[in-house]
Amino acid sequence: MKKSLASLLVATAALIATVPAPALAEGEHVASVTEYVEATVKPWLSDAAVIEAIKAQNATNANLSQGDIDALDNKWRAEIEGNDKPMIDGVLGSALSKFLKGKQEEAGGLVTEVFVMDAKGLNVGQSDVTSDYWQGDEAKFQKSFGAGPDAIYVDEAEKDESTQMLQAQASVTIKDPQSGEAIGAITVGVNLDSL
Structure with missing residues (x-):
């Protein structure tokens, strides 16, 4: 009996060791990311570069x-794998993408990525190439734009395998400053190690 209990404890300990411990308790990062978005990101959402590009x-x-x-979306994904990238180059070369890249650089490593979506969830501008062009089927779009003009959605904290950086994406509905109507959304990757 003692041997089977000891074996059970050893097996349980081995199983627990294989489960990765989260770097942050679930949801612990949400308040600080939301505060950062409110103070830093939201002010540039009414900039003409953002509003005009989304409306167009x-x-x-x-x-x-x-x-x-x-x-x-399929064309975008194919271009990622190919040498000819007219669609990707067109988005990355836009005035909005240059604006977003500038905001990312101003953040000094705190912002890992930033991209703006239209009312259908399609990329309008971005600091870096996204893996897909259509975000409309993802929580980042559905829980921001889909939730209305004042929505902020902060996703789970995740460790980026390539950079080993702990980050979370925050998505915010972008509204027309005159009508208050939701016209698009923005997603900002936030480096939680630097926040």
Whole structure:
């Protein structure tokens, strides 16, 4: 009996050792990330570079079907793997992407990535290449834009395997400063080790 209890304890300890301990208790980072977004990110969401780019893309994309969106997303993904990248280069070369890259640089390592989405969840501008073009099927878009004009959604903290940096994405609805209507969303990667 003692031997089977000891074996059970050893097996349990071995199992527990294989489960990674979170660097932060669940949700512990949400308040500080939200505070950072409120103080630093939200002020630039009403900048003309952001608003005009989203409104222009919303007008262009107003009649896209889900099939059209999927085709654009597939094209983006194919360009990531290929040598010819006209769609990606077009987005990265936009005035909005340059604005976002500047904001990322001003943050001095605190912002790991930043990208803006239109009302359909398609990328409008970004600091770095995203793995896909359509964010509309993801929580970052659904829990910000989908939740209304004042929504802020902070995702789980995760360790980036390539950089070993603990980070979380915060997504915020972007609204038209005149009408107050939700027109898009922004996602900002926040380096929790630097926050």
